[in-house]
Amino acid sequence: MRPSPPALVDPSAVPEGSLPGKEPVPQENALSDEIQGRLRAALQDSRNRWRGLVTLAADLAFETDSRGRFVFISPDPALGWPAATLLGQPSALLLADIEGTVGFNPFRATRRVRYRRAWLKRPDGTGVCLSFSVEPLVDAEGQVLGARGLGQDTTEQDGDAAAVAAALRRCEVLDHILWQMRQEVLASRMMESALASLTTALGAEGSAVLDVLGSGEGSAVRYRLGGGLEYILSTATVLLAGDSMAPQLATAPDGRLVLACPTQTRFGEQGGLVLWRPADGRGWDAEDRQLAASATGILRTILDHDSIQREMARQARTDPLTGLLNRRAFTEETNRRIDRLNREGLPGTVMFIDLDHFKQLNDRRGHDVGDSALQATANHLRDAFRPADLVARLGGDEFAVWLDGMDELAAAERAEHLRTSAPAAAAALLIDGDAPLTLSIGIATYWPACGDELDTVMRRADQAMYAAKHAGPGQWRVARPEGS
Numbered sequence: 001m002r003p004s005p006p007a008l009v010d011p012s013a014v015p016e017g018s019l020p021g022k023e024p025v026p027q028e029n030a031l032s033d034e035i036q037g038r039l040r041a042a043l044q045d046s047r048n049r050w051r052g053l054v055t056l057a058a059d060l061a062f063e064t065d066s067r068g069r070f071v072f073i074s075p076d077p078a079l080g081w082p083a084a085t086l087l088g089q090p091s092a093l094l095l096a097d098i099e100g101t102v103g104f105n106p107f108r109a110t111r112r113v114r115y116r117r118a119w120l121k122r123p124d125g126t127g128v129c130l131s132f133s134v135e136p137l138v139d140a141e142g143q144v145l146g147a148r149g150l151g152q153d154t155t156e157q158d159g160d161a162a163a164v165a166a167a168l169r170r171c172e173v174l175d176h177i178l179w180q181m182r183q184e185v186l187a188s189r190m191m192e193s194a195l196a197s198l199t200t201a202l203g204a205e206g207s208a209v210l211d212v213l214g215s216g217e218g219s220a221v222r223y224r225l226g227g228g229l230e231y232i233l234s235t236a237t238v239l240l241a242g243d244s245m246a247p248q249l250a251t252a253p254d255g256r257l258v259l260a261c262p263t264q265t266r267f268g269e270q271g272g273l274v275l276w277r278p279a280d281g282r283g284w285d286a287e288d289r290q291l292a293a294s295a296t297g298i299l300r301t302i303l304d305h306d307s308i309q310r311e312m313a314r315q316a317r318t319d320p321l322t323g324l325l326n327r328r329a330f331t332e333e334t335n336r337r338i339d340r341l342n343r344e345g346l347p348g349t350v351m352f353i354d355l356d357h358f359k360q361l362n363d364r365r366g367h368d369v370g371d372s373a374l375q376a377t378a379n380h381l382r383d384a385f386r387p388a389d390l391v392a393r394l395g396g397d398e399f400a401v402w403l404d405g406m407d408e409l410a411a412a413e414r415a416e417h418l419r420t421s422a423p424a425a426a427a428a429l430l431i432d433g434d435a436p437l438t439l440s441i442g443i444a445t446y447w448p449a450c451g452d453e454l455d456t457v458m459r460r461a462d463q464a465m466y467a468a469k470h471a472g473p474g475q476w477r478v479a480r481p482e483g484s
Helices: 027-057 155-182 187-202 229-240 286-317 327-344 358-365 367-384 408-420 454-470
Strands: 060-064 070-074 113-121 127-138 144-153 206-212 219-226 248-251 257-264 270-277 348-355 390-395 398-404 439-446 476-479
Touching (some): 113 144, 127 155, 187 286, 206 229, 219 229, 229 248, 286 327, 327 398, 327 454, 348 408, 358 367, 367 398, 367 408, 408 439, 408 476, 439 454
Antiparallel strands (some): 113 127
């Protein structure tokens, strides 16, 4: 019997792996591959979704390895950096050298971190502040393999917060200065309190208020606090003498850091506030300058108050017509001089001076001409005596002079000079028929050994002046102590 021919098989009808010469594939393996493919696709989709959410929610997402190198960066670019530029590079490349970042590197965190700020740098070198949440990556043994985290740009909010904090600080300092001022009455005490508060708040080595003198004569120190002013005075004077009223910065010859805030009082006095720090101190930043400028406005008010007090004191001691000392100021200052002369054992002399024929001139020509004659006489007396001598108008046409360290002999020489050199400006006021304006002078000397009071010496000088007047116009007389 002939054998039957082999049956023909349709390969398409045979399951894969069932053809002759091939091992059959188990059905469960085929199903596993399909599931794995689906899982891989789902995982990739999830990862893409996660990356999309991260890109929307964070300005920087990263992963680093155990050496701190970037292995993942998102988005691309991140903070202006192309991802390809950063991958594989040390994460320290992004850290900015800004105060406040020392001690925290978000890319090498070894413990969980939430909302901690760090400053990074963009490719152009500018800084950007991010708030980081970071999780360390660890293996089964707990060894750190790297870090993964997100960063949110808070530069603008951080700047706003810093501005608010700076404004609050300025308000606190200025409020404290104003409170200190309210505790004082005298401008000098107000200024001392204000400078103390401001110097402490700004961490300055010292501070001062200066008056700039005209014609390049430098400056005068009105108030000072702390040491080192002598080293920065010339630098501060230049800064305050300029036309700008904005805060000025400079470095003194010895390296001290100077901040000057120019100002003018209502009386036109040029000057201002000066603060300084040591050469190795922190530089003056924008907040320092703004606080100093704000405080200068308050100090200007104190300077105005001080000028008013000085003017009131000057008017209380000064004759308004001639600008000479009045009677009260003359006696107060003379008594102070006498205390010093008693310690030194030196004499002092009083001269009483009366303008002859003044009443006739005043009655005949009027008060305006009479006032001009008094002013001319005052100027003549100023020019005739030393700057250290005291010249006063006691009232009407009577004047007084105190000569430090002089006895009646030296005073008599001065009196003779005055008698023969009547005020030329006063003489120029006269017209035909006017009696000449001469001076009658009385002299009395104070001797420490005599123990006389100033009133006694002045009374003797007054009596000597009337004796000279009775002897004729343009005379002088000396009154000696009783018993001499």
